[in-house]
Amino acid sequence: MGQGKNQYQIIRTALNEQIESGALKPGSKLPSERLLSEKFGTTRITLRESLSSLEADGLVYREDRRGWFVSPERVTYDPTVNANFHTMVTRQGRLPDTRMIHADLVPATGRVQKLLQLPALTPVYRLQRLRSVDGRNVLYVENYINPAYFPDLLKHDLSRSLSDVYQEHYERQYARVSFRIYPVGLNTEASSHLKVTTGSSGLLVERTNYDQSGVLIDCDFEYWRQDAVVISADTRVT
Amino acid sequence: MGQGKNQYQIIRTALNEQIESGALKPGSKLPSERLLSEKFGTTRITLRESLSSLEADGLVYREDRRGWFVSPERVTYDPTVNANFHTMVTRQGRLPDTRMIHADLVPATGRVQKLLQLPALTPVYRLQRLRSVDGRNVLYVENYINPAYFPDLLKHDLSRSLSDVYQEHYERQYARVSFRIYPVGLNTEASSHLKVTTGSSGLLVERTNYDQSGVLIDCDFEYWRQDAVVISADTRVT
C-alpha cells in the first residue's frame, strides 16, 4: 500500500515503525540526516524526501537548523468554544504558555480593514503573541482589535487571555465567531517565531469575533504548526 | 521578506509574479521542469524546491506525472450548512460533479466502528465517491452509513447528494454535525483518485452526522486537495 516500491517510502515506513513502536519517543530528536542516510544506504536528498513525507503527515517536525523531532500528540482546538487557549490546553493535560511579542496601534490596511469593516487607515490595536504547548511553540497569533470598544487596552496585562481582559474590564465577551481555515505555507514572520523553515506547511485560522450584542469587536490570524493541531467543532446544521 | 536570499525563493517569487500578473492563467499548465530549470539557470532539484514551496501555498498544484498547473480559486466549504456539495459549489459560480467509485456493505472496523459507536464488525454501507469542481478532481469521500436507519440504501441513485436521498426516501436530514480537520499527507487511495503523488499534503475532514432526532446516522472521511478548499464556518460560541 504505497510503501513498498520506492526507496524513500521504504525508509519512511521504517522510520514510521520506529516511532509507533516507541523506540523514538514524542519530542525526541532524530539522529542527524547524514547518519540516517548512511544507515539506510542512501543519500541525504532521498532521506529528506522520506522525512518530508513523514512531516506532511505530522509524524515528525523540523526546527530550523536544529534537526528533526518526533511530533507530540496534536492539540485539539475548537474555535467555537469560549474557552481561552490556556483552559483548552490545560484540559487536555498539556502545559500552555503565552508570550507577548509586541503590542501597538497601527493603521488598518488590507485584509484587516476588510474584516473589521473599518474606513481606511483607522487605527487598530495589534497584538503579536506566541503560544506554546509543553514548551514547544505551536501557534503564532496576530490580533487586530477595534479600539472604539476597548479604550486603553494596552494598559492591561495581555499575556493573559484576551477574553479574560474583555470580560473583566469591558464587560464584553465572544458570542459569535466566524472562521476560515486555509492550508498555507507559513510566511516569514510566523516561520521565524515558530522556528520552522520559511514556507513550511501550516494552517491559517482567520477569525472574526462578535460580542454578546452582535458587535464586531476584533479579528485574528492564527498560524499553527501543521502537525500540532486538529481543529474540531460540533455545531447545529443551518 | 523571505524571497530575496535563496535561489529557490527568487525563482518562487518570479513564478509567483507570473501567476499574479495573469501571464499564467488558473488551470493552465506550466512549462516542463527541464525547460523552466534551464530558463532559470538552475537544476531540476532546485526548481522543484520552488514549485513545492508554491504548492504549499496552494498557488500551483501537481497532477501525478502530468505536470504542474496554476491553481484555480479555492472553493469555500462550510461543513455546518445543510447545503449539499452541488448546491454549495454551484452557488459559487463553479461547476460541480460527483462520480460514484464503489458502493458496498462492509464490516465496521477501527475508526469507523468507533465513530459510529457500533459493536465490532457490524455491517455498514460504504460509499466511495470522487467530486470535482470545474472538471478538476478536488475531493475523495468515503461515507460510512448505519444500515439500521437506511435499509436498501444501495438501491437508490447515489451519484446524487446523500442528503437528498436521506430526505426523500427516509425522512431524515442532517441536524447536527461534529467535524475534525487534520492536515495530512494523502494516503494511496485518496492520492490515486485525486491524481496526486502519494503523500502530498491534503486536508482530511472527518465528520459525524446526526439527524433531526439526534440519532447518529453516518460518518464520512473527506480527503481534499490542499489547495482546492477553504473551510469556513460561522457559529455561536458555547
Add this chain to the structure above:
DNA sequence: GAGTGGTCTAGACCACACC
C-alpha cells in the same frame, strides 16, 4: 517513440546551532 515527471546518486559550500 518522445518527452515528461518521479526518483536517485555523489558529491559540494555555507550559515547557523551548539559546545
Add this chain to the structure above:
DNA sequence: GTGTGGTCTAGACCACTCC
C-alpha cells in the same frame, strides 16, 4: 570550532503520459 541542516550542482534511469 565542529557538526548540523539548508541549499545547490550535474548528472542518471525508469515509468508513465501523450502523440
